[in-house]
Amino acid sequence: MMNKKLFLLLCLAVHFVHAQKKQPFLWGVATAAYQVDGNYQVDGKGESKWDFLTNKVGITQFTIGEKQTGNVAINMYDRKQYLKDIELMKELGINAYRMSLDWSRIIPDGVGAVNEKALAHYDQLFDDLLAAGIEPLVTIYHFDYPAVLLQKGGWGNPEMENWYYNYASVVINRFGKKIKNFITFNEPYIEFFLVENMLNAQNNKLPEKEYYMSQMQKAHRQLIANARVIKLYHDLKLKGQIGIVLNVNPAAPWDEKKVADQKAADFQDVLINGLFLDPLYKGKYPKVALDSLAKYNPSFKPSTEEMAFIGANKPDFLGINFYAPAIVKGEDSAMSLKWLDNNPDEVKSNVGPVRPEYLYKMLMRLKNDYGNPRVIITENGTGFVSEDVKVNGKINDPLRTDYIKRHVEWALKAKKEGVNLxxxxxxxxxxxxxxxxxxxxxxxxxxVDFATQERTPKQSFYEYQKIIKENRSF
Incomplete structure (x- = not known):
């Protein structure tokens, strides 16, 4: 019979082996519900904010001159279609799929009755993905929410924090044992300081500076909601992890020799990145940001208790969306994101200058300045109008292919140098x-042929497939 001491040593050894077991690196692709699902009146879905903005406001008319909607999108809510797409995922070789849930499907009226048809749909989708060896990375909130709550002020209403908490509670309690990775929010900066800014300007509402100050209160409210849901998740003692996604855009001066450009870049960097990273990981807003806000909105004074609560409920991981650095000039001091993509030394994509070394710099900054949190790159990609043309049944996109290859190389370089990626x-x-x-x-x-829904893998698909094969055990 094994003695007690030997038994305990054996247990510790087994525990150590399991603890040291290397978790597979996640290689994936990302989508968001409104952008791909379509079927906007199926299974009892309520009207969402983006249903309202596209169908009734005509938001795309402001930017592209014509009214387009996500009513059909690429039909991925339909199981027959998404099963075909899962086969493409398997062919690509990914082991993770970042997707988002639709609040207006799950709770059509924002609060109150839960729509079982929607929950059953997501249950089936998760089962289908897992059966294919693909881990769902589930974003609870990706820019969209029920239109009825928009009419009540959305994040401008203090009750929005509670409405979101209730919705997230439904999601986590239903799927918490099946899903290993949840994301509370996607890109609060983009939601409040970019997209809503465009709507504000089009409707001739608040002056720009006053607008930014009112938006800061919304962003702060979302950070508190984030902390509340993280605490809920941990209180339930679930075995997975929960994080948040931020857009990270390191700011660089237009002209490195100009002091004004460097100062503007430093200021923009704080507003784009520090404004969210600092409260999450340091429990406070950057002083330079608060001082700037105080000039226009002295009433924005987050309490010590609120900041302590945000800082005490840190995300288990940070998702970062990186496309390009923000290249700024001396006069660009407002709280708006500036992508000035006319650097003559780089080929330009439609998301900004192609500078993959800035992804590396940002990852190293997270390691050195924010305690090296667990990080996953949740979005990285680009498009070039001249490339996405189907010729003889094929799409050759060497510029996108090069973009992905170079960004992966810089990301893996950071991982090799100790970043917790x-x-x-x-x-x-x-x-x-x-x-x-x-x-x-x-x-x-x-x-995707939007008229026929036909799918055709591009050259970049096969390059990414190759990258995954070569780095599967990274």
Missing amino acids: FGYTVWSGWDNFEWVSGYTKRLGLIY
């Missing part, structure tokens, strides 16, 4: 509805 996902797997750009921008690895 556990995954990389391309935006996007498929051409889709690109928010205010409608269908005019194609960022997919798979070409």
Whole structure:
């Protein structure tokens, strides 16, 4: 009979082996519900914010001059279609798929009755993905929410924090044992300081500076909601992890020799990156940001208790969306994101200058300045209008192919140098509805004929397939 001491040593050894077992690096693609699902009146779905913006406001008319919607998108809510897309995922070789849930499907009225048909749909989708060896990375909130809540002020209403908490509770309690990776929010900066800014300007509402100050209160409210849901997840003692996704855009001066440009870049960097990273990982807003806000909105004074709560409920991981650095001039001091993509030394994509070394710099910054959190690149990709043309049944996109290859190389370099990076996902797997750009921008690895829904893998699809094979055990 084994003595007690030997038994305990054996248990510790087994535990150590399991603890040291290397988790597979996640290679994936990303989408968001409104951009791909379509079927906007199926299974009891309620009207969402983006249903309202595209169908009734005509938001794409402001940017592309015509009214486009996600009513059909690429039909991925339909199981017959998404099963075909899962086969393409398997062919690509990914082991992770970042997707988002639709609040207006799950709770059509924003609060109150839960739609079982929607929950059953997601249950089936998760089972189908897992059966294919693909881990769902589930974003609970990706820019969209029920239109009835928009009419009540959305994030401008203090109750929105509770409405979101209730919705997230439904999701986590239903799927928490099946899903290993949840994401609370996607890109609060983009939601509040870019997209809503465009709507504000089009409707001639608040002056720009006043607008930014009102938006800061919304962003702060979302950070508190993020902390509340992270705490809920941990209180439930689930075995997975929960994080948040931020857009990270290191700011660089237009002209490195100009002091004004460097100062503007430093200021923009704080507003784009530090404004969210600092409260999440340091429990406070950057002083320079608060000082700037105080000039226009002295009433924005987050309490010590609020900041302590945000800082105490850190995300288990940070998802970062990186496309390009923000290249700024001296006069660009407002709180708006500036992509000035006319650097003569680089080929330009439709998301900004192609500078993959800035992804590396940002990853190293997270390691050195923010305690080296667990990080996954949740979006990285691009499009070039001249490339996404089908010729003789094929789509050759060497510029996108090069973009992905170079960004992966820089990301893996950072991982080799100690960054706690556990995954990389391309935006996007498929051409889709690109928010205010409608269908005019194609960022997919798979070409979609929006009229017929036919899918055709691009050259970049096969390059990414090769990258995954070569780095599967990274």
